[in-house]
Amino acid sequence: MIRKIIYTTLVCLLCSPLLSAQQALFSGSREIVSPQVNPDNSVTFRLLAPDAQEVKLYGDFIPSQGWIPKGELMIKDDQGIWSYTTKPLESDLYGYAYTVDGVRVMDPNNVHQIRDVATVTNIVIVGRGQGDLYSVQKVPHGTVTRTWYESPSNKYVQNRRITIYTPPGYENSKKKFPVFYLLHGMGGDEEAWINLGRTAQILDNLIAEGKAEPMIVVMTNGNVVQEAAPGESSLGLYKPTMQLEGTMDGQFESSFKDVIRFMESRYRVVPKSNARAIAGLSMGGYHTLHISRFYPKTFDYIGLFSAAIMPDERVAGNPEYRDIEGTLKQQRDNGYRLYWIGIGKEDFLYQANAEYRQLLDRINMPYVYRESGGGHTWKNWREYLSEFAPLLFK
Amino acid sequence: MIRKIIYTTLVCLLCSPLLSAQQALFSGSREIVSPQVNPDNSVTFRLLAPDAQEVKLYGDFIPSQGWIPKGELMIKDDQGIWSYTTKPLESDLYGYAYTVDGVRVMDPNNVHQIRDVATVTNIVIVGRGQGDLYSVQKVPHGTVTRTWYESPSNKYVQNRRITIYTPPGYENSKKKFPVFYLLHGMGGDEEAWINLGRTAQILDNLIAEGKAEPMIVVMTNGNVVQEAAPGESSLGLYKPTMQLEGTMDGQFESSFKDVIRFMESRYRVVPKSNARAIAGLSMGGYHTLHISRFYPKTFDYIGLFSAAIMPDERVAGNPEYRDIEGTLKQQRDNGYRLYWIGIGKEDFLYQANAEYRQLLDRINMPYVYRESGGGHTWKNWREYLSEFAPLLFK
Numbered sequence A, B: 001m002i003r004k005i006i007y008t009t010l011v012c013l014l015c016s017p018l019l020s021a022q023q024a025l026f027s028g029s030r031e032i033v034s035p036q037v038n039p040d041n042s043v044t045f046r047l048l049a050p051d052a053q054e055v056k057l058y059g060d061f062i063p064s065q066g067w068i069p070k071g072e073l074m075i076k077d078d079q080g081i082w083s084y085t086t087k088p089l090e091s092d093l094y095g096y097a098y099t100v101d102g103v104r105v106m107d108p109n110n111v112h113q114i115r116d117v118a119t120v121t122n123i124v125i126v127g128r129g130q131g132d133l134y135s136v137q138k139v140p141h142g143t144v145t146r147t148w149y150e151s152p153s154n155k156y157v158q159n160r161r162i163t164i165y166t167p168p169g170y171e172n173s174k175k176k177f178p179v180f181y182l183l184h185g186m187g188g189d190e191e192a193w194i195n196l197g198r199t200a201q202i203l204d205n206l207i208a209e210g211k212a213e214p215m216i217v218v219m220t221n222g223n224v225v226q227e228a229a230p231g232e233s234s235l236g237l238y239k240p241t242m243q244l245e246g247t248m249d250g251q252f253e254s255s256f257k258d259v260i261r262f263m264e265s266r267y268r269v270v271p272k273s274n275a276r277a278i279a280g281l282s283m284g285g286y287h288t289l290h291i292s293r294f295y296p297k298t299f300d301y302i303g304l305f306s307a308a309i310m311p312d313e314r315v316a317g318n319p320e321y322r323d324i325e326g327t328l329k330q331q332r333d334n335g336y337r338l339y340w341i342g343i344g345k346e347d348f349l350y351q352a353n354a355e356y357r358q359l360l361d362r363i364n365m366p367y368v369y370r371e372s373g374g375g376h377t378w379k380n381w382r383e384y385l386s387e388f389a390p391l392l393f394k
Helices: A002-015 A020-027 A199-208 A256-266 A283-294 A324-334 A350-362 A378-391 B002-015 B020-027 B199-208 B251-266 B283-294 B324-334 B350-362 B378-391
Strands: A043-048 A055-059 A081-085 A092-100 A103-105 A113-116 A119-126 A143-150 A159-166 A179-183 A216-219 A276-281 A301-305 A338-344 A368-372 B043-048 B055-059 B081-085 B092-100 B103-105 B113-116 B119-126 B143-150 B159-166 B179-183 B216-219 B276-281 B301-305 B338-344 B368-372
Touching: A043 A092, A092 A378, A103 B103, A143 A256, A159 A199, A159 A256, A179 A256, A179 A283, A199 A216, A199 A378, A216 A256, A256 A283, A276 A283, A276 A378, A283 A301, A283 A324, A301 A378, A324 A350, A338 A350, A338 A378, A368 A378, B043 B092, B092 B378, B143 B251, B159 B199, B159 B251, B179 B251, B179 B283, B199 B216, B199 B378, B216 B251, B251 B283, B276 B283, B276 B378, B283 B301, B283 B324, B301 B378, B324 B350, B338 B350, B338 B378, B368 B378
Parallel strands: A179 A216, A179 A276, A276 A301, A301 A338, A338 A368, B179 B216, B179 B276, B276 B301, B301 B338, B338 B368
Antiparallel strands: A043 A081, A055 A092, A092 A103, A092 A119, A113 A119, A143 A159, A143 B143, A159 A216, B043 B081, B055 B092, B092 B103, B092 B119, B113 B119, B143 B159, B159 B216
16 A cells, blocks of 8 residues: 555656646646536636736637637636636637646647647537537447558658548448548648548538538649658658648649548549549649549549639649539539539638639539638638538439 | 739638638748757757747756746747747657747747657757758658457457567568567557657667567557547547556566567567567556566567666556566576666666566576666657667577
8 A cells, every 4th residue: 555655646746747846736636627618618718827917818719810819818716826717618629728828838638639730729629519529439449550552643741641540440341331432721731631621520420410421532632842740750840831842732732542542542532533532722722623623533522621712823834723514514524413602701712713613504514512711710611511521322 | 823822812811721721910920940950059049929928948958947847938029039049959759849938838949749548749850960860861751550459358448559570671571570569558549659759760770770670569559448649539539548447466477478469460570489579668668578478388589678667556466467576587587689678877767677687686587777867758768779679589
């Protein structure tokens, strides 16, 4: 008994990670719960900062003023704990962070964080609704694999990292599965959809509910100059940037055949257009639009999520972008099962998408249109994924 | 051209994640580089905090005073940027964080972070030495898979998450591979070795250099009450704790057969003792000691990294812990190829390991002993892994 107590005390003190002893000193060993989702779906945030002059909470549940995020002032109690309780929130996944006297601070009581380009935010899920779809539930789980494939058509870098979701039961069956290629936006990489997009949770849950067919989901890195996500390549632990060379010049589209070839040689998949879907957000929607044109009779399911549409004039002459209208007509004539376009009313790409729909209308190219609220946000892209996936391979 | 500029400006502003506009305001759009590894292997850390009274840097490169991490005061320049430059550091992977007026702050200019139990720290790698082994290099890369297996022998939870590294070339060969089971310590889970332990980088690099045999590495969750790591289970986004029920009572040991069965049915492996290795750190070293005894003729390679040794008296009567000396003698008589014990001179388990070595000496059970500097730290465990793996399956 004594030995156990001494042992566990020592383990607690010595295994404990950097600063936790310090934190225990700061907090007088009191446990601070943050974030706390309350029964009415309001959320209480807390931060111990006895010496701070001003603590603010930032989160995507707080309406922004134009492009500048608005912070809510938190209130300090007599123990130096600052807190803020939101009004009841819609069920969803939210990101947040604090500022303390102007310095950005992660919630030290919440280890759950996601990187978006060069910024890390804490996350909290409010359940009993859409948020449940983004949560791990007691259902069969798929497998998530990070591996590397060869892309000889890519002129920049040929050995490239890729994230693959296989559905529950894939490994214990001899069945062949359909494949859904899911592409990220500018500043993203092969970690974007699996982390920010909650792809594994959404697919696990939709499949368990019988709402989506079991399918493989392939999350590529659409930055042709990158081997892999920041920190996962031989460039080391560098700071990610939004802009990269060659992201929308046709290279990704023309080298996409290497991804398909890799998937169809390594995995048990149905190598037919009615078992291939492709969708992407923003730049990934642009890639989707052009890849689905550029490879005729390859994809029967196409999804444009808040998509960028037309190539820049400097690259518009590249082979992948020639005769867009003609190849769209060819795509129309070849036939497909679903051409899905989703966009938020406040998205800065709303007008470009409206013009694109006019083009599709003019050439009688059928599509399903989904207009949501909000703008160019992961809230919308998670929703679009959870609406699009159930439409596939039926 | 104009369209491109407008487009990219809009994308930057609107896709940019939470708070980045805010940060741009704070920093006057100036780019702060932090951490910066200098040519002499010193590291400069920087933080913009114009209104702060005191900013400190904490890191595992700063000698601690007993159990309390010591912070180094940072110096503020006339632009509100606080900085600190270390002396030249040994090549290694280091963790760090700041405090600003007593509040723990992550480096907003470094997205590279690792969670250790309930604390997230920034990381930086200093190269040209051991740190190169922990970095992604331009070498063939293995595959990292997070999947779920059934453990019917576990009385708490049967569907369990597991992390598996397969070496470069596994998927393109028909060869069978040896398997190395690698176990975490208290407070860890199936994410510990792959993240904190840099297993994939170490194995990729050792294999590429011809120093280690291509092998599969299996990283289990040794907490029998957990489905999965915090955030990866149906318990939601909760705060991890160091102490869990049933971690060292024999359940993990007696249900370990389910892990072996899973690996040997799902993967192409050599199902022989000379192609099985097992090692673990701290609690995982304890699990290793007892699993390798409890399953006779199963493992020819055994590694105890800063291991806990003897069961608590409350569980010492459990079947997995009966007749330790007798089963060790049996293990000795059955034969094995390597019994490796590593411990730091300042480890709180040093004495327990010394006593265990006396026991092994007394029963003439051969082992290899590696005494390092330092204590109960990931610095040591990464080193032990990089020394142990090359000894396997030769």
